[in-house]
Amino acid sequence: MPTLEEVAQRSGVSRSTVSRVINNDPHVSEETRQKVLQAIAELDYHPNAVARSLAAGHTQIIGLVIPTAVAMLFSDPYFPRLIQGVAAECNASDYSVMLWIGEPEYERRTIHRHLNSGLLDGIIVASAVRGDPVVSALQQSGLPFVMVGRPDDPTISYVDVDNVHGAREAVLHLLRQGYRRVATITGPLNTAAAFDRLEGYRAALQSRGIAVDENLIAEGDFTEESGVLAMRKLLPHKPDAVFCASDTMAQGAMRVIRGEGLRIPEDIAIVGYDDMPFAVNLDPPLTTVRQPIERMGQEAVKLLLDLLAHPNDGPHRLVLPTELIIRASTVRGNS
Amino acid sequence: MPTLEEVAQRSGVSRSTVSRVINNDPHVSEETRQKVLQAIAELDYHPNAVARSLAAGHTQIIGLVIPTAVAMLFSDPYFPRLIQGVAAECNASDYSVMLWIGEPEYERRTIHRHLNSGLLDGIIVASAVRGDPVVSALQQSGLPFVMVGRPDDPTISYVDVDNVHGAREAVLHLLRQGYRRVATITGPLNTAAAFDRLEGYRAALQSRGIAVDENLIAEGDFTEESGVLAMRKLLPHKPDAVFCASDTMAQGAMRVIRGEGLRIPEDIAIVGYDDMPFAVNLDPPLTTVRQPIERMGQEAVKLLLDLLAHPNDGPHRLVLPTELIIRASTVRGNS
DNA sequence: GTTGGTTTTGGGAGCGCTCCCATACTCATT
DNA sequence: AATGAGTATGGGAGCGCTCCCAAAACCAAC
Known part of the structure; x- marks a missing residue:
């Protein structure tokens, strides 16, 4: 060399x-x-990038951390798409991405070792759960970082989709279609996304003067199996529509409904969330809320680079819009 | 600091x-x-990791390259799982993972810059396509690397699953169930995986003294649509079972079969490959060949670290076993 | 008390770059 | 000619660490 x-x-x-x-x-x-x-x-x-980094005092590397708790969700394409967005934007800006997937036993020590090693100029945290130790470690370290998904702490920069609005639109759509006993299967309520979607659900009902029936709310964990379980709990309360906080859970719910010999959407309508690739192939195709996942990754990088360039700016926040994709699972009549 | x-x-x-x-x-x-x-x-x-790297001459960072061409396949959980395996093993060995997703535009221009920057101690290439420029650049650079999936060049280290064996077991299972006209839908035959699976199919038939009927072989490209097309081509030749080189294609094939009013597995049995999450939810649940994807990632890292420790060793090769998962799509009778 | 071996410690010389400051050189302007 | 402003270049001093070699300290045995 x-x-x-x-x-x-x-x-x-x-x-x-x-x-x-x-x-x-x-x-x-x-x-x-x-x-x-x-x-x-x-x-x-x-x-030589290393020598350059040492002399210059920065590395042109940003870390992407995906906390343990959610790494399991790798079975759906959310993280891949987010990663792709982050990677694409980094490439374009001449930064590199260091992937850091939280391991079950990552102790505080390891976290600090990584954060203080000087290897990373900044960090993007994907979907941390409430009270994630990574976040507090990050705040302590003073390293610039932005989160994907709204954090509890308002001083933290983040990019998110408008989950409240997305959920509300979905439920209002159901209401407009004439459904009246609209249930919901939520995600794990210790995540901001799940929480906000539930908020949107409540807001929609309330704005139409419909009382929220707690029996029509069942908590899942974004997995299909949890969708099955939640739907079984909901069924005795005779919902005529279900808003699911993820397509994957919606899929589970649909299986249960069909297992009962009920028809979708005639007997029960279903709305999902995410617009996963498989949603369009379900029977019937699933009405769902699309989120700009890649874009979130891209914007997170932009925010972070901005933070690096202007360290004294206050926290940046960016909320991206969702889009309701209407398919057959909520439209009765012409089928 | x-x-x-x-x-x-x-x-x-x-x-x-x-x-x-x-x-x-x-x-x-x-x-x-x-x-x-x-x-x-x-x-x-x-x-300070940077100073340490400069002085020591190595960085404890390995690169994980996912070539553009396959990045699209991000819609299935293969890459996430591979990434997870790689990340886990790296964490355990005190290495960090640098993610590098080939971008159409940037790839060529930046490839050498990245490889020669001295930032990476070694590289893992996931599923390169034949003749991928990344691979030749890698060979030129002299950087240690291992591939996931068997490469053309026998001097390259790799880890792969035993596709021949996996396919053979799947077909033998079909034969044992009494099926006699076993067809196959292959993947694109310019990929090693698809080629090997076809080899396994032939081997199984031959080992039972059954002549291979070329009419019962149809080429797909791993997508569902190609499964549909291939199945339509196969149908006139009256297969009583089909071994598909991917679950996704199997899904397409099943749609066609049911569309013809035929029953699975009574009229036609189906075997897939991959054991994707959705396989178990198909109707009927799909018999398939499971691959140890995370493990491939882990082993790739181990191989690479071994290569780093012993640069003069010849290429390492590791072929991992597959597992046949038997479900209802190949078992008639008690349904 | 000397010798020789072993363990422990210190200091210098980089690793390959950036950044700052000093120097040299160019070209008007007075 | 002398001055000053502006541009092009060179050189030194690091960045924070590792690695090697030499020095110091220790300890046993004669």
Whole structure:
């Protein structure tokens, strides 16, 4: 591996000058620049990122942490898409992504070791649960970070989708279709997303003067199995529609409903959340709330880079819109 | 951020000695070690990973490359699970994972820059397509790397599952169930996985003295739609069972079969491959070949670390076993 | 008390870069 | 010619660590 010094010698200039052309410093004569460029090409020189980081005081690397608790959810494409968004935006901005998947026994020590190692310029935390130790460690460390999903602490920067609004629109749609006993299967209520979607559900009912019946609310954990369980609990209370906080749970709920010999949407309508790829292939195709997942990843990176550039700014917050995708699972009549 | 030097001063020893206790060098007296440890605790010192990397000549970071072409496949849980396996093993070995998702535009331009930046000690390439430029760049660079999935070039280290064996077991199972006209829907035959699975199919038939009927072989591309098309081609040749090289294609095939009013498994049995989460929820639940995806990620890391420790060893190869998961789609009678 | 071996410790020389400051050189302007 | 402003270059001093070698300390045995 050739070094800066060798390039300098070969092109007959100083180390500093080579550094300048590499970093596009304008204070280099065109002639010199060409000489240097040629030497770089001849030697197939590539700057050493580590040395550069040490000298410059930053690494151009950001960390993406996915806390343990949610890593299980890897069975749905949420995280892959988020990762893709983050990676794409980082590539575009000449940053690299360090992946950090929280392991069950990650102790505080390990967290701090990583956060204080100086390897990361900043961090994106995906979907932390309430009171996640990573978050407090992060705050302590002073490292710039942004969260995907609304945190409890209002001083933290984040990007989120408007879960309240998305859920409300979904439930209002159900109401407009004439359903009256609208139930909901929530996600784990220690996550902000699940909580907000439940809020949206309540808000929709209340705005139409419908009392919220707690019997029509069942908590799941975003998995299909939990959707099955929740639906079984709901059934005795005769709902005529169910708003599920994830497509995966909706899928479980649909299985139960069909198992009972009931029809969708004639007897019970179903709305999901996420617009997962499989939602359109369900029988019937699932009405659902689409979230711009990749975009969240992208925006999180943008926010973070902004934070790096302007450390004294207050926290950034960005709430992205959702989109209600109406399919056959909520539209009776012409089927 | 305190430095080594500050810890040294506070504990009244030299920089070198502090370095020794940090790196668990046995040549330190217990007394000194305690003094140093205390100073470290008091100052909340954490070694700077960048400086350490520069001085030591390695970074304890490995790259995980997911080539563009397959990034689309992010809609199935293969990559998430692989990533999880890689991350878990890296955590356990005190390495970090740098994620690198090939972007159409940036790939070519930045590939060499990344490989030669000295940031990565080694690389794992997930499912490269044939002739992927990343692979040749990698070979050129001299960076240690291992691939997940058998490469063309036999000098490259890799971990793979035993696709031939997995397919053979699946087909033998069909044969044992009494099916005689066993067809197959293959993946794209320019991928090693698809090729090997077809090999297994042939091997199974031949080992039972059954001639391979080329009319019973249809090529797909792992997508559901291609499963539909392939099944339509197969139907006129009256298969009584179909071995599909992916669950997704199996799903398509099942749709066609049911569309024809045929029963599964009474009229036609179906076997898939992958054991995707949805396989168990199909109607009927799908018999399939399960692959140890997380484990592949883990083993890939182990192989790579071994390669880093013993650079002069020849290429490592590891083929992991598959597991046949028998469900209702191949078992007639008691339904 | 000397010798020789072993263990423990200290200090210097980098790793390959950036950044700042000093120098040299260029070109008007007086 | 002398001055000053502006631009191009060079060189030194780090960034915070590891690694090697030499020095110091210790301990046993003669």
